[in-house]
Amino acid sequence: MSKVRQDAWSHEDDVLLAETVLHFIREGNTQLKAFDEVGDKLNRTSAACGFRWNAEIRQQYEQAIAVAKKQRKEKKRAITTNKKSNPTRSLLSVLHQPTISYEEVPTEITPATPLIAPTLTMDDVISFLQTMQNEHASTQQLYEENMVLKQENKKLKQEYEQLQHRYAMLTEQQNGIQEDYEALMKIMDRARKLVLFEDNEDRMAPIFKMDKNGNLEIVSN
Template identity: 40%
Template sequence: MSPTRQDAWSQDEDLLLAEVVLRHIREGGTQLQAFEEVGKQLTRTSAACGFRWNSFVRKQYKSGIELAKKQRKELKKQPVLNEIETYEEPVKVEAVPSPTGNEQGGTITFTAVIHYLEGLQQKAQASSNNEAERKKSNEKIKELEKKAYYLAAENERLSKNLKAIEEDYRSLIEIMERARKMVVLQDEDRQQKVKFQMDKNGNLERVEK
């Protein structure tokens, strides 16, 4: 059994923790199940995963959590729709007319049976193709959801950085404004200290007070 890790969390581990927890939220699972799943993959305790999620990772994925909760509500509505969409009517076997045209006592030819079986095979093939396309679509949707979670977290991070920059900018403007006022006051003070007097030749000269 591998020893339980206690080293620092990496960015990839945080991302894995977020993906698993969001998936469990989306699919109606519990966070404890998510912590246990991540713990097995990272050889960490579920308690350590829970502490990491609540103390750090959860704050980075507020938008992703809201999105996962909305998707969970939508998934709860889908079983009824899926049941309606995937309902298949019983296969109707059409009667094959006999060569003599007598429907009651006529016989079914081997060629007719072959044609019928070929038709069933084509329908089964089409159904299999549709299933493969559906799986591809689901995989694409999951990939796009991961990107959406990442972009939501990145958007929150950039918004916080933008707010910090705006605050720094306002502080800088305030400092520059105070410095400008101090320069103006110093200039006015110097002007008030200046006076002129007449020298022996009758010229005015500037004299500092």
């Protein structure tokens, strides 16, 4: 079932949209996901929620947005600090170790010579690869979300242009009707004046009668 809502946004709808977006910002999620969640709750499209947020609500919550972004940054910093306090070294730290100089390279490699740092385990390698995979997936998801927003924005622009064209046509039609109406009123006004003028002429024409002597005399006016 498609989402079709033509009614206006209520104050409660705006508050729900704002609280959801701020929550998603604090948690490090995208605003598009917040629009999807609000759209499901209010039976509106994600594009409609995004348009409402950017056009009407966002400017009212600038300070709250800044606080939410700060909380997200502090949360990430705390997670990073916890990772650094872990005694297990990550694969990145091993790969970025200083290069061994030629003087430090042993002249003879024996089985006792370690080629990999002994603290690097298979779990470290797997964890690193999973992290890289998750980051790649997140980047891909952001790219796809961006493409969806671009397509929706393009569609909205096309609909806006169509509405503008239709509005111009209706305005032109209305102007034509107004001109025809004014021309008709002028014709009717001239016709009315002409009828009144002819009636006056008929009433003003004198009526003559000839008497017994052959003279004309006015009977009535």
